[in-house]
Amino acid sequence: MSTEPLPMQVLLFQHLKTLIPVHISMVDEMSSLLNISPDSAYRRIRGEKPISLEETKIICEHFHLSMDQFLHSQSDSVLFTSPPSLSKPNPFESWLDNLLRQLQFLKSQEKKHLYWLLKDIPMM
Template sequence: MKSINQTFVEKLKQQIPDNISTTDEIASVLGINYDAAYRRVNEKVPFTLDEVITLSKKFDISLNALYEINEPNSYLIRESKPIVNIEDIITYFEKLYKELSPLIGRDDASILFATREFPMFYFFHNPLLIRFKIFIWSTVLGILPMKKYIQFKDFEISDRLIKVAQKAGKAYNAVNVTEIWSFGSINNVLQQLLYLYNMRQIAQDDALLITDALRKELKKIEINTSFSKASTKRKFELY
């Protein structure tokens, strides 16, 4: 069986271009001399945890692929980088899907999700709600740079963004989940909608469509939490 160190070196070599020396690149990133890097590459000296994290961030290597070699029942996730533009949101949704995928169909795996807001995954079932969620992030939370008073009717997102969001939402719906909402989870999204309406950034017709879409999502959640619901093997609990 390969050691974690050996597997890590193999993944580093896959990420570093063939025309660049793996040893030189590791030495440069870690700020160590060539001999020290050479000993690590040839497994004379193991990488420290700090070095593994530094190199993983630099070369985008998932720690899951390393840790699960000896611990198949364990799973690691990484904190995402700050979102500053639309491409970052797409990358975030893609990574979200990758993090959820190993849990799909596993009876022994589940997610405990505590939130103060209406969970974003329920926005992902409807293109209108996806657009509304991104619009909230863009305006109310100030994540994305844009004109201060852009209208929702003029706000467009790409088909690619919609598809990756729906893909992440579908993966979440296939995983066993226990959700814990705060008392203000529903009120928060309604207050955001009201704020944008009062600021005249969302027209009444659009506000009503969004409200109706949210109501339908809540109805689905109510059905999923019903004890009489037996059409799915997914375990879902809401508190």
């Protein structure tokens, strides 16, 4: 088994560190989310043990991430996201939070380009 860190996996966990509040332990979050021991979580975070495709799926779904950003795909793919539900208690605030997350994601990318298409700003 190779002892070199896994680049995609290391990038994933580096990105997750920016998403998890500082008062929450990355190790505790991963061990709880993946139902693994803290030691196993440490090995995955450091890239010593590969995360499975299923674990990657769980992480991406939980944090609303696309694996595309970590695969360094050379395709001209475009990622679309749907707006948050307008049935939430504060739909405009939810929309702004979602917008902020998307812009933070865009800022973290090496090549940035934003196309914005909307008919109306969702307000209730």
